[in-house]
Amino acid sequence: MHQLTLAGIARGLADKSFSSEELTRALLQRIHQLDPQLNSFISITDELAIAQAKAADARRAAGESGALLGAPIAHKDLFCTQGVRTSCGSKMLDSFTSPYDATVVARLAEAGTVTLGKTNMDEFAMGSANESSHYGAVKNPWNLEHVPGGSSGGSAAAVAARLLPAATGTDTGGSIRQPAALTSLTGLKPTYGRVSRWGMIAYASSLDQGGPMARTAEDCALLLQGMAGFDPKDSTSIDEPVPDYSASLNGSLQGLRIGLPKEYFGAGLDPRIADLVQASVKELEKLGAVIKEISLPNMQHAIPAYYVIAPAEASSNLSRFDGVRFGYRCENPRDLTDLYKRSRGEGFGSEVQRRIMVGTYALSAGYYDAYYLKAQKIRRLIKNDFMAAFEGVDVILGPTTPNLAWKIGAKNADPVAEYLEDVYTITANLAGLPGLSMPAGFVDGLPVGVQLLAPYFQEGRLLNVAHQYQQVTDWHTRVPNGF
């Protein structure tokens, strides 16, 4: 039963092959049995899951239907869940139980999903390896000595290991797409404003976006359908109609114009990954796609600009953690300043502290123009590159990551080494574009992902291309040994 996709589960529940409660109990047992190897969950919510499964079965018995009714999922532990700890991977929020549900959580619950737990993540979503979590590193099910990517590394590892069919993630610089690539999943970062950020603990508000992580594009379509849509509680939510994503899957790729940015295939890319990306291009050509070389000349400036914008916004967002209203508070503060400083110094891990300080510096008196404003200008150059490219192509394709999943600890000496791993994913966040990573093969037993980017609100197009690719390839059906 654990091999089933969301689509398979929907069929099984509809034809009464099993109940949501039976499925939920089986998956919970599997999580308890196997997750100690992976550390992909921070909280396993057995009681909540059983109650939600029973409720879903009752709704179905009463005549309701729906693709997500009774479907088991998990939420990255930065989506607020009422009555369940929401830690954000941080000691700061180890004792934080949210008094409300995030919009994404509420919408998916309304659709009938069953929450099996909250998944591990880099602390406050700051990382690309899932090593900065207060709850310890997550292991990659394809090789337990390697990282699963981050920051949605717990969601990625759990879904790849068939502990559950799908999970939510968030993507600020690649945190859905990069772990999806490193664990052989399909992961989608929607257009900025497509999925509500309300109740999603903020890292960098102008870049953060929630999205689905699953094994197939078909499942990402189902989960995104339950997540997307306008939310008046999120001031940056966009009021655009949500299309039927499942209906978009089956369109032909005949005549689809795919752009390959030459900058994505230059120095720094593992040639074995380049070969697999080119092989995926050949498959898409067989399906009727037309390939064009394009240029995104400002791509190289994305990482420097990101490491101003994201830390600056983080330093502002994370000022709310002050030891006064919720979260960690130090012992015996001498005075108010001591209370702030020690609560934050003891509650935040080192990577979070570094990013807060970089952001504080960039926003401090005399530096604003040289850093934040400069980065925002580069942000426009990057957006302009994409707008020009999409004049001539329908989607852009390239590698999701320059390297394979690395060994746990291999990049800990210098934070910048890890930052460079997001070179291909960060541009979509800066421009606010939707992006998807799909499985495209293996090198030395480690997965490789191909990234697709599309114009604003064309998530359906991305899912269409990935779904058609998954009809003629079987990379997404491979199962890691031992799982």
Add this chain to the structure above:
Amino acid sequence: MALERSDVEKIAHLARLGLNEADLPRTTDALNSILGLVDQMQAVDTDGIEPLAHPLEARQRLRADVVTESNQRDRYQAIAPATDSGLYLVPKVIE
């Protein structure tokens, strides 16, 4: 321009982060490494380019100036480290 230890102490104070003395040299090195990466921006010609704050350049939505929230103080204070009579408790501020 490389940050000195005293710069890092000043930034940490602005951010209200109590740094461990022993970690200061390592933190200073890490911040300089990050700022070295960031400084690559200065080589980019951005003359005449308008800054981009929101990717879709959406305007802030406005709503009618009416009360939409109910008072949920007790629920929100239930998760606070220290409260009394509906107030958040902090160390004495005024002697």
